[in-house]
Amino acid sequence: MAKAQGEEAFNKRRVRFSYAGVVLSIGLVLFLTGIMATLAYQSQVLTDDLKENFTFTLFLKPETSQAQADAFIKEWSDEAEIRSLRFVGKDEAAVQFQKDLGEDFVDFLGFNPLSDAIDVKLKADFVSPDQLTKLQERFAKSSIIENMAYDRDLVSVIHQNVGKINTAMLAAVAVLLLVSLMLINNALRLAIYARRFTLKTMQLVGATKAFIHKPFLKEGLILGALGGLVAAVLLATTYAVLTNEWPRLGVSLTWSLWAALAAGQILVGIALTTASTALAVHRYLALKTHQLYE
Secondary structure: HHHHHHHHHHHHHHHHHHHHHHHHHHHHHHHHHHHHHHHHHHHHHHHHHHHHEEEEEEEEOOOOOHHHHHHHHHHHHHHHHHEEEEEEEEHHHHHHHHHHOOOOOOHHOOOOOOOEEEEEEOOOHOOOOHHHHHHHHHHOOOOOOOEEOOOOOHHHHHHHHHHHHHHHHHHHHHHHHHHHHHHHHHHHHHHHHOOOOHHHHHEEEOOOOOHHHHHHHHHHHHHHHHHHHHHHHHHHHHHHHHHHOOHHHHHOOOHHHHHHHHHHHHHHHHHHHHHHHHHHHHHHOOOHHHHHHH
16 A cells, blocks of 8 residues: 555655646747747848848939939839839939038039939838849839949849748748657656556546546646747746847847747747647557556
């Protein structure tokens, strides 16, 4: 009797340690996943900011009047691609060019060789080589446009690198989730292994599979939620430390972002543990009685 009680107490301790390991494993892996998601978000924010400050310059024909330029701006302002349009007169362009050059080239030449222009800023989703080529073709149809200029190489580099970064981030998150699933599955199988005889007894006395699964799935749900909460707390601590050390990060490391990631971490934790629990319980229910001793 005492031996049986001692073995039961030992099994309970082992189950508690296994469950603690599950919560810790989930918390750490989901925390790392949250960090990767944060980096991916920061990368997207910086990329969008860079794209929306990208300038497509339209040079106007010399005979273009201010009224024609204003009409062009009004016509294009409502287009889906456009974030802003600004008329830049040749005198204003000359002043800016002189600042960049460091010399008064107008006095040197005796005239202003620059043209009136319109600076076009686009929405981030439309700054790609294909979209810009299509937009260039549309602008070329205008009777007041003489020439166009934009940094093609910069757009290509941004477009290619963003794709590579996003792919790398997704691959890293997928690997972390796979490792998490393996660790969680092994820990839960160990915890349920200690209770395999209870499972088989319930099955032998006529309990349905749904009835047997229910308490274990409830435990799995709680463990997943706790693991997600651990990850959320670690992520919140990281945000607080980073924004305290570098206040400028507070602009993008917002608590609304943290809330969205925390909710995702808890949901993923619940999904992982309930799926692993269901698989482990199903496995032991499928075994014959003599196989439980192996």
